[in-house]
Amino acid sequence: MSEDNQGILWEVFLQPKPGRPFKHVGSLHAYDKKMAMTSARDLYTRRGEGKGIWLVKSQDIVSSHPEDGEAFFDPSNDKVYRHPTFYSIPDGVKHI
């Protein structure tokens, strides 16, 4: 097998338990969906890290570009009023 024939690159997301969000944990190479799933199980869940796995082909992820950073993200820096910190929360309200 040649070095450049490792298969497709997949991104792996794990859910620690039902109801919780999936988090990105890493990536792997595999030739097909089934192989990607078994490899994800063997690589990333050996120590009980997850109860659910999502796989996405890396090439299918639409990503922002670091060079767009200034135009994309900097304008929000000076708009503190967008944070909901100017309201007083009644004492009885919890989990906010």
Add this chain to the structure above:
Amino acid sequence: MNHNLFNYCLQLGDTSLILSHRIAEYCSKAPHLEEDLAITNVGLDLLGQAESFLKYAAEIKNDGTNEDDLAYRRKEKDFKSIHLSEIPNFDFAFIITRQFLIDAYNSLLFSKLSESNDETISGIAKKSIKEIRYHLQRSKEWIIRLGQGTNESNKRIQNAIDELWMYTNELFYDSESEIELSKEGTATLSSALEKEWRNITSRTILEAGLSVPENIHYSLQYGKDGIHTEHLGYLLAEMQHLPLLYPDAKW
């Protein structure tokens, strides 16, 4: 001492131990990193199963022997591993085929053993069956992937199936301890698993676009009786080397 139960535990433990060692030999040599880790995981599961059975065998023997003594200080003729587990890692196709044939067998055997009237055996079987179902899923997918892959992968996986098929008869050979223990509901007869095993393996082999070997000259002597392939002696020499050289070594 219950000789039949002792021998039966060795039979179950030795096959897992020897196959586990074969997989350990392959560590760092798989086609890519992901597969290397995955197959080594399978080997570690098998080692855990072997440890449980050999520990129980040592308990039955009850003379101070422990599971390490049984693994590392027994002679070849005292091992009861099946021949298929002893076959060397000729290439990836052999490794996957050997695994698939044994996984299919173990999935049937261990699901029967989960109902054993011996609590230790049923306990080990219930824990192991989850691991084994996963092993079977993995090895089955590889058979299909290689069969439906390139001309080369198809040729090599078919070759491995053809070469290894002669050892499959032993899977369904009832050893003396099995026959005695199955009368009491402790063991299960290997011969009773044959039909379902042929169904499972043929279905996958056909799905992979491969053919099930016919008119095979099966091996006539069996590991379950302590008669082994020429490969086991070399494997044991390596596996047992360190504990024999440094009997009191601790790690």
